[in-house]
Amino acid sequence: SIQHRLSHGLTFNFNYTYSKALGTINGNRSAYIQEKNLSTTDQPHLLNALYTYELPFGKGRMFNPDTSLARAVVSGWQITGITRYASGTPLGPFLASCNVPQAGTCWASFNPAFTGDVKLKGDGGVTPFINAAAFVSPASFTYGNTPPTGAYGLRNPHFFNQDLSLTRNFRIRENLGFVFGADSFNLFNNVRLGSINTNI
Numbered sequence: 001s002i003q004h005r006l007s008h009g010l011t012f013n014f015n016y017t018y019s020k021a022l023g024t025i026n027g028n029r030s031a032y033i034q035e036k037n038l039s040t041t042d043q044p045h046l047l048n049a050l051y052t053y054e055l056p057f058g059k060g061r062m063f064n065p066d067t068s069l070a071r072a073v074v075s076g077w078q079i080t081g082i083t084r085y086a087s088g089t090p091l092g093p094f095l096a097s098c099n100v101p102q103a104g105t106c107w108a109s110f111n112p113a114f115t116g117d118v119k120l121k122g123d124g125g126v127t128p129f130i131n132a133a134a135f136v137s138p139a140s141f142t143y144g145n146t147p148p149t150g151a152y153g154l155r156n157p158h159f160f161n162q163d164l165s166l167t168r169n170f171r172i173r174e175n176l177g178f179v180f181g182a183d184s185f186n187l188f189n190n191v192r193l194g195s196i197n198t199n200i
Contacts, residue, residue, distance in 0.1 A: 009054030030104030088156035092149035
């Protein structure tokens with residue numbers, strides 16, 4: 001975490017977390033097989049940044065226009081933003097057609113003959129996100145060999161969001177003023193799709 005107190009019109013707080021979450025909360029193939037693997041909440045990279053910058057224009061600033069009209073137009077402006085990023089969580093378990101009567105649940109197996117890209121581009125469901133040919137159903141009375149989560153390193157899409165505000169402070173007198181501003185939420189219109197089907 002890095003914090004910069006107000007100086008030269010700038011203040012910010014930046015924090016970044018690198019982590020790894022493991023657990024057995026993803027379910028088990030059977031009561032006799034306990035598997036510790038990446039948790040469904042694992043997000044290796046988390047970043048948050050909050051910042052405010054008073055633009056350096058106007059009286060007493062770095063850039064002070066010569067005319068009072070220009071000074072009145074450019075003075076008092078401030079930019080405030082919040083930037084957030086988070087890695088996608090692991091996908092899984094990958095389910096398949098299988099036969100393990102009274103012995104628990106089986107998951108898909110890796111396809112040993114598969115080559116190519118497992119993760120496809122995807123566009124909201126029209127094009128698949130995962131190449132199902134990378135998986136096969138396990139033989140009868142076997143549990144499958146894919147892990148509970150993160151087979152082939154597959155994850156949900158990452159999260160990114162940018163909020164930004166532009167405001168102008170007007171000072172009428174010492175104890176009276178008003179603020180004009182414009183706020184934008186999710187400035188770049190980023191979309192994170194969810195509910196990716198992992199039933200092979």
